[in-house]
Amino acid sequence: MTTLPALLQRRLLADPGQPFVTYYDDSTGERTELSVKTWANWVSKTANLFADELMLDPGDDLRIDLPPHWLGTVFLGGLLSCGLSLDGTAPVAIVGPDGLGGNLASTTMACALHPFATRFTEPLPPGVLDHGVLWAGQSDVFSPIEPTELGDVVPDDRRVLTDLDPLGEEGRALLVGLLAGTGSLVLVRNLDDSGWPARSQNERATAVLRTDQPIS
CATH class of the missing domain: 3.40.50.980 (Rossmann fold)
Structure with missing residues (x-):
């Protein structure tokens, strides 16, 4: 399971x-990074x-x-x-x-x-x-009783730059796949179109996935 x-x-x-x-909101200047x-x-x-x-x-x-x-x-x-x-x-x-x-x-x-x-x-x-x-x-320790069964998960080893909502269907699948592999997520909010190439380079992304223009 x-x-x-x-x-x-x-x-x-x-x-x-x-x-x-790693999270960016370019309207506020926020950058938040969470390790595993x-x-x-x-x-x-x-x-x-x-x-x-x-x-x-x-x-x-x-x-x-x-x-x-x-x-x-x-x-x-x-x-x-x-x-x-x-x-x-x-x-x-x-x-x-x-x-x-x-x-x-x-x-x-x-x-x-x-x-x-x-x-x-x-x-x-x-x-x-x-x-x-x-x-x-809240406690730093949680003991799951009945966690959700995820079914077949394809491991993803990429570092993905995206603006996908992690709570949407595609965003959920992406996050779980990255967790199953060795991958990581760079989530961007309010990024101007012209900023994507530089952000991808700076964060060493190996894939870009946009809501309006998916790129593998």
Whole structure:
């Protein structure tokens, strides 16, 4: 049985210090890089947050409404570790600042999307949980009960520069494949078209995958 915790444990034994997720937001200047070990730590904290704070059990559904972001990769790792499914109508939701208007889910956790995943600086609507407050107190160790079975996963050894949403179908498959191989992800948000060649060179990408122009 192939599961995300099993794939992650293999990478931790092989190359814990290798960069796994590198994130750029060129509108803010943010650059965040997570090694395999750091990403694993975030995934464990997130899985504990899902189970203990959001009270989610294996088989439950979760809605995540975020732009392409490094936290999306972490949330994907957490939900697969917990045996959760993505569903756009789920009663438990994770949203960014743009998702705080209108009708909120029964349980809503909001992410400020600040560097280092810090808390909101402004008050949130009543009842909305602040991810920036909750994540730091979670345990670094998570013991999966019923992680998601991933089926056949093709290992991917590339360093892929992309703007794909890691929570979309194609982005999920890409991230899991990179974890199964020796690959890594360079995720970019708000990059001007003219900046792709330089970013690819600077990050030593071996493949580029864009939402509007896939290139292998």
